[in-house]
Amino acid sequence: MRFEELDWRRTPLGELTLRRRWDPAVHTDIYEIKLDDEFLMSSLFTVSETRLGQLAVAEAPGGELDVAVGGLGLGYTALAVLEDPHVRSVAVVDALGEVIEWHRRGLIPAGQRLGTDPRCHLVHADFFALMRTGAPLDPDSPGRRYHAIVVDIDHSPAHLLDPSNADLYESEGLRRIGERLTPDGVFALWSNDPPDDGFTARLAEHFTHARAEIVRFPNPLQGREATSTVYLARTPRD
Numbered sequence: 001m002r003f004e005e006l007d008w009r010r011t012p013l014g015e016l017t018l019r020r021r022w023d024p025a026v027h028t029d030i031y032e033i034k035l036d037d038e039f040l041m042s043s044l045f046t047v048s049e050t051r052l053g054q055l056a057v058a059e060a061p062g063g064e065l066d067v068a069v070g071g072l073g074l075g076y077t078a079l080a081v082l083e084d085p086h087v088r089s090v091a092v093v094d095a096l097g098e099v100i101e102w103h104r105r106g107l108i109p110a111g112q113r114l115g116t117d118p119r120c121h122l123v124h125a126d127f128f129a130l131m132r133t134g135a136p137l138d139p140d141s142p143g144r145r146y147h148a149i150v151v152d153i154d155h156s157p158a159h160l161l162d163p164s165n166a167d168l169y170e171s172e173g174l175r176r177i178g179e180r181l182t183p184d185g186v187f188a189l190w191s192n193d194p195p196d197d198g199f200t201a202r203l204a205e206h207f208t209h210a211r212a213e214i215v216r217f218p219n220p221l222q223g224r225e226a227t228s229t230v231y232l233a234r235t236p237r238d
Helices: 047-059 076-082 097-105 127-135 163-169 170-181 199-208
Strands: 005-013 013-021 030-033 038-042 065-070 088-094 120-124 146-151 180-193 208-219 224-234
Touching: 005 097, 013 097, 047 065, 047 076, 047 146, 047 180, 047 208, 047 224, 065 076, 065 163, 076 088, 076 146, 088 097, 088 127, 088 163, 097 120, 127 170, 163 170, 170 180, 170 199, 199 208
Parallel strands: 065 088, 065 146, 088 120, 146 180
Antiparallel strands: 005 013, 013 030, 030 038, 180 224, 208 224
């Protein structure tokens, strides 16, 4: 089948659609999630999401790791985190219960792994609201501090899915992230925009070793190289 709409839901944010299509350019099935007419995510472009998870875990302190992921999507960031044998637990927080349901039903390929790995807990909640109020990111582990917090929700700190998300990327929001991390813990953020020096500077006010790393990957639709940005920063060791 060249094209199949796997599910459609009306949500407070708009019309949410999961579809699968055969792409002759790459000779594989492509899974896509759309919100109204906007593409939220596509399995055609997953290099930077995977790299986000890999870099976050690689930068984290040694020993067994507890990781929180803001944003489930197609699951590639969470899968990359789970690939590391040092990871003890992963709480994946997503505001769209429909996306969590698609994973649990196996409509999205990553759900088969995420749903059976005992280390992984899918949490239906608004990540931004949890950060704002101080509520647990995982209700089964209240008070837990994480060795890494990984966020892939907005397009970038400047291009938001919802204007109310903006406070996470300002000084107070970054301070709250730091409070949820262990000493020497890692904050990692995905962005579809080029590195923003102003945001990196804000990171440096609350974290150590703040930097932006460019991730390059091929774009077969346009026949050129594309880029995304991963921001990385650590809390002080003491």
